[in-house]
Amino acid sequence: MKARQIVEEMDSYVPGRSQDEIAADFNLKKEDIIKLGSNENPWGPSPKAVKAITEELGTINRYPESQLHELVSEIADYSGVRDSQVIIGGDGADEIIDVLAKTFIDEGDEFIVPLPSYMYYEYLLKQYGAKPVYAKWDLNENRLDEDSIYDSITSKTKMIFLCTPNNPTGTLIDKEVLSEIASKNPEILIVIDEAYFEYSEVTNRDLINEYDNVFIIRTMSKVLGLAGMRIGYGLACEEIIEYMHRIKPVFSLTRLSFAAALNTFRDRDYIADSIERGIESRQYLYDETSKIDGLKVFPSKSNFMLINVKDTGFTASQLALELMKKGVIVRDCTSFKGLDEYWIRISICTLEEDKKFIGILKEVLS
Numbered sequence: 411m412k413a414r415q416i417v418e419e420m421d422s423y424v425p426g427r428s429q430d431e432i433a434a435d436f437n438l439k440k441e442d443i444i445k446l447g448s449n450e451n452p453w454g455p456s457p458k459a460v461k462a463i464t465e466e467l468g469t470i471n472r473y474p475e476s477q478l479h480e481l482v483s484e485i486a487d488y489s490g491v492r493d494s495q496v497i498i499g500g501d502g503a504d505e506i507i508d509v510l511a512k513t514f515i516d517e518g519d520e521f522i523v524p525l526p527s528y529m530y531y532e533y534l535l536k537q538y539g540a541k542p543v544y545a546k547w548d549l550n551e552n553r554l555d556e557d558s559i560y561d562s563i564t565s566k567t568k569m570i571f572l573c574t575p576n577n578p579t580g581t582l583i584d585k586e587v588l589s590e591i592a593s594k595n596p597e598i599l600i601v602i603d604e605a606y607f608e609y610s611e612v613t614n615r616d617l618i619n620e621y622d623n624v625f626i627i628r629t630m631s632k633v634l635g636l637a638g639m640r641i642g643y644g645l646a647c648e649e650i651i652e653y654m655h656r657i658k659p660v661f662s663l664t665r666l667s668f669a670a671a672l673n674t675f676r677d678r679d680y681i682a683d684s685i686e687r688g689i690e691s692r693q694y695l696y697d698e699t700s701k702i703d704g705l706k707v708f709p710s711k712s713n714f715m716l717i718n719v720k721d722t723g724f725t726a727s728q729l730a731l732e733l734m735k736k737g738v739i740v741r742d743c744t745s746f747k748g749l750d751e752y753w754i755r756i757s758i759c760t761l762e763e764d765k766k767f768i769g770i771l772k773e774v775l776s
């Protein structure tokens with residue numbers, strides 16, 4: 411049986427590795443593994459979310475809500491937008507990207523991604539017959555090369571993905587730059603991915619009131635501590651949100667995810683605490699890794715940082731393997747387009763884990 415041509419030609423997406431996989435492969439105890447690979451919240455979910463999920467367990471014989479009004483209002487309040495400017499996705503922000511593609515992409519359309527960036531945009535949009543056009547981040551100056559965006563625009567361009575802070579560089583894009591790209595290209599959807607915005611304390615959400623062609627992606631998988639529940643949301647003008655609701659899977663958010671999301675947004679102390687601890691861990695990891703000979707560390711506005719390891723004599727995959735043997739998971743970025751084989755990305759952990767990681771890293775490199 412032959413699949414669709416596009417599927418025949420596609421490679422699978424390579425996600426970060428889980429603690430269970432590493433424990434099994436390297437004969438380690440799961441509890442001893444330090445995970446710096448997937449940019450999660452290492453302090454666990456909000457206790458209020460856990461309580462709410464537990465209370466909801468007895469009702470999972472019933473379908474979940476489809477309209478999600480209560481959660482929409484909570485997100486609108488958290489984000490400072492109107493209810494009608496919010497859409498929620500039940501397979502995380504990834505579902506939001508998928509619904510965006512289903513809503514706006516025709517076969518043969520082009521989309522622009524400055525490399526390196528989040529690889530899932532390309533993975534999803536290609537499935538709908540769209541073609542990636544690569545712009546670039548200037549890695550020497552650690553900034554978006556805006557000219558490369560303008561140079562990549564053609565009559566077929568349908569979307570431009572701009573991640574800020576960018577995964578994996580951790581860099582912000584200036585609001586003026588985003589605003590200019592949006593205003594000069596009213597026919598192109600400017601997708602601003604703010605998956606990590608809380609760690610930067612900067613948002614561009616007011617651009618949705620200025621431009622009908624701006625879409626903001628957000629997720630509950632990072633600072634909000636719910637990666638395992640798979641909840642994302644999007645913010646945009648009412649017209650875009652209304653189109654997307656026409657084709658969004660009706661029951662994609664489970665009852666448990668709904669309860670977890672609602673109670674996390676209502677737990678503002680948990681959110682503030684997670685941001686504060688995240689920034690503290692980031693600073694510690696940046697300071698300590700910057701002192702190690704052979705590592706070139708990018709300052710980050712997110713909950714992870716990109717490190718060039720070329721001068722250590724290891725490739726990223728060699729270093730990731732040596733660390734893994736000692737129970738540390740980092741992201742080997744070799745599969746990221748726009749980076750060569752010498753980059754790893756590490757994400758924040760508890761300070762205790764950070765210290766253990768730094769010790770192990772020094773041991774491996776010495």
Ligand SMILES: Cc1ncc(COP(=O)(O)O)c(C=O)c1O
Nearest residue numbers: 502503504528577605629631642
């Ligand atoms: C930049 C960026 N956008 C979106 C996502 C997807 O998040 P979610 O877990 O909500 O699907 C990620 C996940 O790592 C990400 O790094």
